[in-house]
Amino acid sequence: MVDFKKKLGVKSIPKKINPIEIYDRLDRRSETGPLRPVQIEILQKWWSNRNKEQDLILKLHTGKGKTLIGLLILQSRLNEKKGLCLYVCPNKYLVEQTSQEADKFGIGYVTMDKSLPDDFLNSEKILITHVQKVFNGK
Numbered sequence: 001m002v003d004f005k006k007k008l009g010v011k012s013i014p015k016k017i018n019p020i021e022i023y024d025r026l027d028r029r030s031e032t033g034p035l036r037p038v039q040i041e042i043l044q045k046w047w048s049n050r051n052k053e054q055d056l057i058l059k060l061h062t063g064k065g066k067t068l069i070g071l072l073i074l075q076s077r078l079n080e081k082k083g084l085c086l087y088v089c090p091n092k093y094l095v096e097q098t099s100q101e102a103d104k105f106g107i108g109y110v111t112m113d114k115s116l117p118d119d120f121l122n123s124e125k126i127l128i129t130h131v132q133k134v135f136n137g138k
Helices: 019-025 037-050 066-079 092-105 131-135
Strands: 086-089 126-130
Touching: 019 037, 019 066, 037 066, 066 086, 066 092, 066 126, 086 092, 086 131, 092 126, 126 131
Parallel strands: 086 126
Antiparallel strands: none
């Protein structure tokens, strides 16, 4: 007889922390393809040389995928249990655009109305907000 308790034992699957591996496992929409070479290069350099640093700035030309790179780096931090992850946009219109990108790639996020969401406070999802919410205390 088969002992299903042994077969179905509670085993947690470790979350990936390499951002390229995270992207490969995302439940993204079918129109999204593989990462672009420039995105892979930046993520590899961050992963091998800079992943212990805080407050990094990414500077790329328009349309090169800064939003996705930033979201993958933050997801890596969440999976590594490094604490809260905040994605700050310059205005509320870019919050909407960044949220659409996160939806498109299957990255978990929350936005903020009046108070901080529990999923953010529990380090479960990325908080996408705009700079006015961060600095004026609302």
